[in-house]
Amino acid sequence: MxxxxxxxxxxxxxSHLSIQSLRNVSLVSIKWNSLITDNVxxxxxxxxxxxxFVLHADLQADYSSGQxxxxxxxxxxxxxxxxxxxxxxxxxxxPSVAKELNSTGKSVHRIKVDQKEKFVMVTRxxxxxxxxxxxxxxxxxxxGAGDYAHxxxxxxxxxxxxxxxxxxxxRCARDFQDSEIPEDFKPDEIMITxxxxxxxxHASPTNRGHFGPWALLFTPESTRAFRFSYPTLLSATVxxxxxxxxxxxxxxxxxxxxxxxxQDGTLGRLNYVEVNDQYAFFCGSNQLRIFARGGxxxxxxxxxxxxxxxxWDVLPDNSAELCPSSLLEPQRLHEAYHVSSTxxxxxxxxxxxxxGKDIVVLTAxxxxxxxxxxxxxxxxxATLNDIATLLNFNASCDNIRDVSVYLxxxxxxxxxxxxxxxxxxxxxxxxxxxKLTAEAPPRPGLSVCWVAKYDHSRHLSFIxxxxxxxxxxxxxxxxxxEQNRSSQPARRMMVIPPPPQHGNIQMPIQIxxxxxxxxxxxxxxxxxxxxxxxxxxxxxxxxxxGEGVTPDPPSxxxxxxxxPPLVEMHEGEEEEDEDWRDEVxxxxxxxxxxxxxxxxxxxxxxxxxxxxxxxFMQVIVNDWFLPINSSMVHYIHV
Numbered sequence: 001m002x003x004x005x006x007x008x009x010x011x012x013x014x015s016h017l018s019i020q021s022l023r024n025v026s027l028v029s030i031k032w033n034s035l036i037t038d039n040v041x042x043x044x045x046x047x048x049x050x051x052x053f054v055l056h057a058d059l060q061a062d063y064s065s066g067q068x069x070x071x072x073x074x075x076x077x078x079x080x081x082x083x084x085x086x087x088x089x090x091x092x093x094x095p096s097v098a099k100e101l102n103s104t105g106k107s108v109h110r111i112k113v114d115q116k117e118k119f120v121m122v123t124r125x126x127x128x129x130x131x132x133x134x135x136x137x138x139x140x141x142x143x144g145a146g147d148y149a150h151x152x153x154x155x156x157x158x159x160x161x162x163x164x165x166x167x168x169x170x171r172c173a174r175d176f177q178d179s180e181i182p183e184d185f186k187p188d189e190i191m192i193t194x195x196x197x198x199x200x201x202h203a204s205p206t207n208r209g210h211f212g213p214w215a216l217l218f219t220p221e222s223t224r225a226f227r228f229s230y231p232t233l234l235s236a237t238v239x240x241x242x243x244x245x246x247x248x249x250x251x252x253x254x255x256x257x258x259x260x261x262x263q264d265g266t267l268g269r270l271n272y273v274e275v276n277d278q279y280a281f282f283c284g285s286n287q288l289r290i291f292a293r294g295g296x297x298x299x300x301x302x303x304x305x306x307x308x309x310x311x312w313d314v315l316p317d318n319s320a321e322l323c324p325s326s327l328l329e330p331q332r333l334h335e336a337y338h339v340s341s342t343x344x345x346x347x348x349x350x351x352x353x354x355x356g357k358d359i360v361v362l363t364a365x366x367x368x369x370x371x372x373x374x375x376x377x378x379x380x381x382a383t384l385n386d387i388a389t390l391l392n393f394n395a396s397c398d399n400i401r402d403v404s405v406y407l408x409x410x411x412x413x414x415x416x417x418x419x420x421x422x423x424x425x426x427x428x429x430x431x432x433x434x435k436l437t438a439e440a441p442p443r444p445g446l447s448v449c450w451v452a453k454y455d456h457s458r459h460l461s462f463i464x465x466x467x468x469x470x471x472x473x474x475x476x477x478x479x480x481x482e483q484n485r486s487s488q489p490a491r492r493m494m495v496i497p498p499p500p501q502h503g504n505i506q507m508p509i510q511i512x513x514x515x516x517x518x519x520x521x522x523x524x525x526x527x528x529x530x531x532x533x534x535x536x537x538x539x540x541x542x543x544x545x546g547e548g549v550t551p552d553p554p555s556x557x558x559x560x561x562x563x564p565p566l567v568e569m570h571e572g573e574e575e576e577d578e579d580w581r582d583e584v585x586x587x588x589x590x591x592x593x594x595x596x597x598x599x600x601x602x603x604x605x606x607x608x609x610x611x612x613x614x615x616f617m618q619v620i621v622n623d624w625f626l627p628i629n630s631s632m633v634h635y636i637h638v
Contacts, residue, residue: 011039015046019080022047044076052414053083086471089638090415090426092320092328092449100479101633103132103139108464108476108631112153115411115469119209120633121158123149129160131209134474134635140209143170143198152228157246158211159228166218167226167235169246170211178212182249187213215249227273234275241273241280243293255296258282258289264303272349276356283347288361290378300378304345304363308385309337311367313395314425314448327636328426328449335443338392346402351409351416358429360416366394366403368418370429370446389444391427393420406466408473417468419475421461424451426473451636462631471638476631 017025022043026036036043048054088094107125120134123145130142151160156172168191191213204210219235219242226235233244243253259266268286275281282289288302317332346364353359361369368391376382394403405419416427428447454460459478467474
């Protein structure tokens with residue numbers, strides 16, 4: 001009997017029991033109950049480690065730094081109860097709520113979240129950066145930022161781009177003194193002046209949510225995308241990447257020739273970048289490439305043709321028991337064999353887990369790829385078919401090639417959020433947590449939930465950022481006060497010339513009366529061999545859209561000069577005005593012939609502002625479709 005064993009051995013055995021099992025054990029007898037209650041801190045601390053609610057490495061780090069976790073007065077029982085509630089919430093089995101953050105303002109472009117400090121940072125289509133407390137919906141601080149500025153945030157550093165190819169680095173004001181600012185790449189007078197004005201406008205005795213200028217980084221050439229994962233900032237051009245150590249403002253590494261042709265061609269158009277302490281990841285229109293840091297060797301590449309033809313279609317589950325107070329509805333995963341028509345499909349985003357062991361990838365056609373232990377691929381310890389799981393979020397095959405909108409990965413909870421034109425979905429990735437905290441899902445061991453009430457295809461296509469924390473998901477969405485407004489015909493509002501932005505090159509405006517256009521047909525090609533026992537689904541992308549279906553706007557093509565695309569909605573992208581066609585290894589690679597580290601300027605440019613029938617303001621500039629929607633931050637909390 002458990003209670004008859006020495007306490008140390010009994011507690012060791014109990015450390016392998018799930019939370020539900022611990023509760024059952026405590027009900028067996030008075031002696032077993034005493035064993036659990038007399039050692040409640042130890043028992044549930046071990047349970048937290050078992051369920052991955054806390055990392056054992058973090059506890060060891062506390063011990064090595066002289067801090068005993070047990071002296072922090074952590075109530076491990078309550079922590080486990082709360083984490084269990086969160087896990088059940090992500091699976092649609094516990095309540096969840098939605099909140100609209102009005103203080104973030106309209107026309108939200110990018111979003112970053114600090115879960116510990118409980119504030120959200122946003123940039124807007126129309127310029128500016130603000131920090132808002134997401135519990136009180138109150139602005140804490142704000143400063144200037146350019147139109148369509150992309151921003152990155154980690155460990156108290158926020159980074160956003162200027163249109164002159166530089167990157168402004170700001171740091172949490174409470175974390176440093178001016179004397180600590182590195183000598184290289186110091187902030188310029190613009191940043192210093194903006195900091196003073198912001199401090200006066202948002203005076204606070206605590207300086208919570210306030211930032212101060214830290215550095216102004218310049219790359220030798222115009223960059224296409226950037227990503228910050230503390231302490232490294234990766235800023236990528238068409239054919240190489242620059243890696244900075246942000247705390248010291250030092251350029252520490254350059255990865256060259258990322259477009260080098262291999263047996264499967266080149267990387268293609270750069271869509272997204274990711275970085276951790278060991279690898280740099282590049283998502284292109286042709287391949288996903290992984291380069292090793294400390295030398296820049298290409299260690300792995302992935303093409304669409306390498307993906308297994310068997311995937312799991314994400315379908316509604318009409319038999320699932322729904323929690324009445326939850327916004328999340330469990331979905332059914334159906335194993336299917338897909339045959340597609342072409343091999344062209346972009347890799348639009350990739351994220352590496354906080355452990356550095358797993359990677360998630362999203363393709364434009366709605367395929368979500370989860371690769372646990374991805375290093376095994378280039379160490380020849382496993383094949384892609386052995387370890388990868390593919391979820392298909394376009395199971396109906398209704399001919400929308402660029403169905404994917406955005407991908408986000410949770411900070412430490414093995415959750416992913418995917419926005420597509422068909423819905424917003426939450427994927428729970430860790431099968432072990434699934435078995436310990438909820439009903440064990442069937443093969444492939446993942447669970448998927450659809451977020452109800454956020455199902456308007458047009459509004460979904462305008463999501464320009466999606467962020468995920470352990471307890472919530474943040475994204476920009478249409479104002480709730482205007483969602484039910486009746487549709488009206490598009491009407492022209494005004495035509496104004498903007499301030500000069502581009503040099504001596506004239507780019508006359510073309511007014512487009514029908515801003516919404518059908519998405520170009522394209523697909524993915526695969527082998528036609530049918531696997532026995534699996535349903536065969538033909539994925540043709542050549543059919544017309546059904547009657548009564550409003551076609552979604554296409555993503556702008558980067559190969560033409562003009563304003564930055566809004567609907568290329570992935571956080572690693574930096575919107576640049578570049579026409580990037582060049583010859584690399586016999587392949588056509590896009591590059592701006594006139595780029596010299598600064599943006600082109602135009603004098604006689606005209607902008608046409610229109611309001612569509614659904615309330616979105618549309619800006620047509622030089623054949624570019626730039627929707628400026630009236631979206632603000634929405635927050636779903638479990």
